[in-house]
Amino acid sequence: xxxxxxDISKRFGNVHANDRVSLTVEAGTIHGLLGENGAGKSTLVxxxxxxxxxxxGAVLLDGKSVEIKTPADAIARKIGMLHQDPLDFPPLSVxxxxxxxxxxxxxxxxxxxxxQLQQLSTHxxxxxxxxxxxxxxxxxxxxxxxxLRLLSLGVSTLILDEPTTGISASQKTALxxxxxxxxxxxxxxxxxxxxxxxxxxxxxxxxxxxxxKVRGRAEIPCPDAVLIDLMFGRELAPPLKPQTRxxxxxxxxEKIRVDTDRLTLRLGDLTAYKGExxxxxxxxxxxxxxxxxMCAGLLRAxxxxxxxxxxxxxHESYSKYxxxxxxxxxxxxxxxxxxxxxxxxxxxxxxxxxxxxxxDWKETLKQTVQAIATFNIRGKPNTLVERLxxxxxxRTQLALLPVPLNLLLMEHPTRGLDIESVLWVWQQLIARCQxxxxxxxxxxxxxxxxxxxxxxxxxxxxxxxxxxxVSDLTxxxxxxxxxxxxxxxxxxxxxx
Amino acid sequence: MTKRIFYYQLASIALAIVFITAIILxxxxxxxxxxxxxxxxxxxxxxxxxxxxxxxxxxLLCASGLLFTFTAGLYNLGIEGQIAFGAIVSTLAIRLTxxxxxxxxxxxxxxxxxxxxxxxxxxxxxxxxxYGHINEIFSGLGLNFVTDGLxxxxxxxxxxxxxxxxxxxxxxxxxxxxxxxxxxxxxxxIALLIAIAAVAITLIVLRxxxxxxxxxxxxxxxxxxxxxxxxxxxxxxxxxxxCGGFAGIAGALQVLxxxxxxxxxxxxxxxxxxxxxxxxxxxxxxxxxxxxxxFSVLNIGSxxxxxxxxxxxxxxxxxxxxxxxxxxxxxxxxxxxxxPSTNSPS
Numbered sequence: 001x002x003x004x005x006x007d008i009s010k011r012f013g014n015v016h017a018n019d020r021v022s023l024t025v026e027a028g029t030i031h032g033l034l035g036e037n038g039a040g041k042s043t044l045v046x047x048x049x050x051x052x053x054x055x056x057g058a059v060l061l062d063g064k065s066v067e068i069k070t071p072a073d074a075i076a077r078k079i080g081m082l083h084q085d086p087l088d089f090p091p092l093s094v095x096x097x098x099x100x101x102x103x104x105x106x107x108x109x110x111x112x113x114x115x116q117l118q119q120l121s122t123h124x125x126x127x128x129x130x131x132x133x134x135x136x137x138x139x140x141x142x143x144x145x146x147x148l149r150l151l152s153l154g155v156s157t158l159i160l161d162e163p164t165t166g167i168s169a170s171q172k173t174a175l176x177x178x179x180x181x182x183x184x185x186x187x188x189x190x191x192x193x194x195x196x197x198x199x200x201x202x203x204x205x206x207x208x209x210x211x212x213k214v215r216g217r218a219e220i221p222c223p224d225a226v227l228i229d230l231m232f233g234r235e236l237a238p239p240l241k242p243q244t245r246x247x248x249x250x251x252x253x254e255k256i257r258v259d260t261d262r263l264t265l266r267l268g269d270l271t272a273y274k275g276e277x278x279x280x281x282x283x284x285x286x287x288x289x290x291x292x293x294m295c296a297g298l299l300r301a302x303x304x305x306x307x308x309x310x311x312x313x314x315h316e317s318y319s320k321y322x323x324x325x326x327x328x329x330x331x332x333x334x335x336x337x338x339x340x341x342x343x344x345x346x347x348x349x350x351x352x353x354x355x356x357x358x359x360d361w362k363e364t365l366k367q368t369v370q371a372i373a374t375f376n377i378r379g380k381p382n383t384l385v386e387r388l389x390x391x392x393x394x395r396t397q398l399a400l401l402p403v404p405l406n407l408l409l410m411e412h413p414t415r416g417l418d419i420e421s422v423l424w425v426w427q428q429l430i431a432r433c434q435x436x437x438x439x440x441x442x443x444x445x446x447x448x449x450x451x452x453x454x455x456x457x458x459x460x461x462x463x464x465x466x467x468x469x470v471s472d473l474t475x476x477x478x479x480x481x482x483x484x485x486x487x488x489x490x491x492x493x494x495x496x
Numbered sequence: 497m498t499k500r501i502f503y504y505q506l507a508s509i510a511l512a513i514v515f516i517t518a519i520i521l522x523x524x525x526x527x528x529x530x531x532x533x534x535x536x537x538x539x540x541x542x543x544x545x546x547x548x549x550x551x552x553x554x555x556l557l558c559a560s561g562l563l564f565t566f567t568a569g570l571y572n573l574g575i576e577g578q579i580a581f582g583a584i585v586s587t588l589a590i591r592l593t594x595x596x597x598x599x600x601x602x603x604x605x606x607x608x609x610x611x612x613x614x615x616x617x618x619x620x621x622x623x624x625x626x627y628g629h630i631n632e633i634f635s636g637l638g639l640n641f642v643t644d645g646l647x648x649x650x651x652x653x654x655x656x657x658x659x660x661x662x663x664x665x666x667x668x669x670x671x672x673x674x675x676x677x678x679x680x681x682x683x684x685x686i687a688l689l690i691a692i693a694a695v696a697i698t699l700i701v702l703r704x705x706x707x708x709x710x711x712x713x714x715x716x717x718x719x720x721x722x723x724x725x726x727x728x729x730x731x732x733x734x735x736x737x738x739c740g741g742f743a744g745i746a747g748a749l750q751v752l753x754x755x756x757x758x759x760x761x762x763x764x765x766x767x768x769x770x771x772x773x774x775x776x777x778x779x780x781x782x783x784x785x786x787x788x789x790x791f792s793v794l795n796i797g798s799x800x801x802x803x804x805x806x807x808x809x810x811x812x813x814x815x816x817x818x819x820x821x822x823x824x825x826x827x828x829x830x831x832x833x834x835x836p837s838t839n840s841p842s
Binding site: 318322328330335336337338342351354356358400 | 704705706707709710712713716717719720721722723724725726727
């Protein structure tokens with residue numbers, strides 16, 4: 001089936017996620033959709049698969065204009081999407097998952113479905129235990145199951161959103177083989193990725209998005225440099241940060257490995273110095289957050305050791321991390337950082353160490369008024385935090401950080417903030433660095449990383465590059481690494 | 497904004513009254529006569545008013561305890577079992593000490609042990625919730641059945657009456673172990689004082705202390721409060737323990753002041769009634785006194801309905817339930833209207 005998206009636009013608030021984006025996928029081809037964080041790839045494919053409604057533009061299937069309003073509409077139009085985190089039912093068995101979503105009335109014919117599942121598995125050489133619980137499968141196996149399920153629903157256009165993150169090399173080989181087989185059977189495939197290597201290996205053609213717009217199209221094979229130029233296509237922002245780094249090590253990591261459901265982060269050894277800012281770049285979900293959470297004491301490393309200012313912290317509790325002046329600023333402020341329903345003053349009271357039983361509200365009010373003035377928060381002491389703007393929530397979070405602050409871990413420190421707030425926040429942070437605070441932050445804004453970091457670590461699929469001084473970074477090198485070509489990683493002996 | 501919620505609440509109470517009136521008319525009675533009958537049932541004689549007060553004391557204790565668990569974001573449906581377990585431990589303490597200690601000391605000990613028993617039973621529900629990852633609604637309800645079974649076993653087994661074991665409970669304790677009452681009525685000043693003290697403690701702790709503030713934070717957002725450095729598990733377990741403790745004392749008072757022995761179903765549904773009170777009160781502890789008093793009046797006043805009007809006394813439950821449902825509905829509606837649904841990227 002030939003799929004055409006014409007002039008698709010979609011806004012979220014004041015963000016133009018898709019700005020007149022057009023894409024044509026011929027039947028029997030694999031079309032890559034390439035772009036960095038927030039380029040608009042996911043929005044575009046979600047419009048096609050019915051998860052998001054478009055503001056304007058048209059969707060044409062085999063030349064006919066169609067309306068796709070829900071995922072069920074998409075399935076009825078033979079469009080299926082494989083999500084980055086497969087949308088399946090972990091407590092159910094593989095077979096039950098396979099059956100879910102099939103239309104039918106009355107009783108389930110399990111034998112027929114089982115035969116169909118076996119047939120499809122054999123066809124693509126997927127090795128799935130049909131009675132295993134989905135919760136026990138690897139991400140790669142769950143993908144295989146989801147692909148088979150979508151095919152059994154008669155899907156002829158398959159969308160894959162970043163499918164190669166978190167799966168093994170052999171699973172990737174099997175996946176690519178299956179994709180090529182499907183294309184040769186006449187199905188159209190949209191492959192969303194930020195990995196140059198995968199796109200070059202698999203795709204026939206590629207469309208590159210940046211900031212919600214199409215920046216170019218190319219036939220594969222195509223030289224890396226051309227694709228990187230299309231993806232990033234600009235000079236890197238010049239560093240703005242003054243020299244604050246001291247010679248004393250602050251954070252020392254040794255042979256660190258962090259295992260989560262989704263990803264294994266292999267970090268090896270890393271040293272960050274007092275007053276240093278390290279920016280963590282890479283596609284979201286590549287392991288940056290795991291590193292931050294681990295350093296904050298909120299996630300246990302499976303192996304390795306962590307020391308802060310020379311003190312062994314590996315097996316300490318989270319409260320010990322706080323006591324050592326380690327602060328964490330989560331990206332989702334109202335979910336992980338602040339408590340809705342409580343005022344600024346309540347938060348100040350919660351963070352004030354006190355031996356007494358009763359809250360001294362007068363004293364707390366004084367501290368709150370001071371914090372509001374110091375951090376320039378637009379709100380009153382009794383303003384509930386959920387009523388503050390994003391920038392003022394971030395200022396409140398900064399006001400609540402432990403003093404003295406030895407190590408600060410931040411996720412997207414300026415996401416959703418206006419320019420004035422961004423400058424103000426970084427001014428405060430650099431002032432902290434001058435007093436010896438070490439900062440590790442992740443951001444999907446490359447300019448922010450270039451401007452405010454001393455060194456940069458690039459993450460890709462759970463691997464991390466060596467820290468690179470910003471002065472040594474070029475757009476091309478950064479693009480290569482974010483595109484999954486880490487030349488030398490922190491942990492060299494990686495077997496994936 | 498708070499003003500709007502206030503109007504919603506007023507409207508919901510008006511709707512509830514309309515609904516209740518309709519029900520009374522459907523069962524063939526006239527609303528004024530029902531009100532008159534209930535009024536005389538609750539305030540007609542000193543003895544009847546004393547029973548209102550006797551119901552009020554355990555209700556206040558339980559509702560106060562439930563405010564702690566509600567503040568922590570927990571639905572402690574195990575409160576019935578915590579009352580009963582407090583009563584059992586209290587009875588055990590009386591049985592062990594009544595022959596050797598002076599009565600006043602036995603009474604003090606019985607109340608204390610009731611509180612400790614309830615605390616332990618509440619903590620058990622909490623441990624199952626926090627460490628066993630069992631929803632507190634299910635762990636609480638499960639433990640309620642366990643205490644039911646336990647009291648039946650004790651009443652028909654080891655603690656059975658001389659001669660005949662019966663549903664009427666264990667052998668009554670000597671009068672020296674009964675809590676003193678106002679004159680010849682059912683109301684005990686000591687029970688009432690303990691209950692009012694519990695309300696006062698609740699008010700002070702929830703409004704004025706770090707513990708209360710942390711409990712609010714944990715109840716609103718467990719993850720964020722943990723990130724802010726609040727020992728969330730300790731807070732959750734404390735809420736269970738305090739609620740269980742208050743309920744256990746209520747259980748001990750049921751033994752000492754009301755029934756003077758252990759009977760099956762000693763909580764008489766007061767725990768569930770307290771849940772309704774706590775839901776109506778929301779997190780505003782000041783309202784506990786009037787709401788609990790009103791519910792006690794309904795409970796006792798309705799006993800007059802079968803005598804005067806040939807109506808079921810369960811009408812009280814209908815009125816209480818209707819009120820709570822409509823008030824919660826008003827909160828839900830104003831919440832929905834405040835947050836228009838948004839389409840956002842993921």
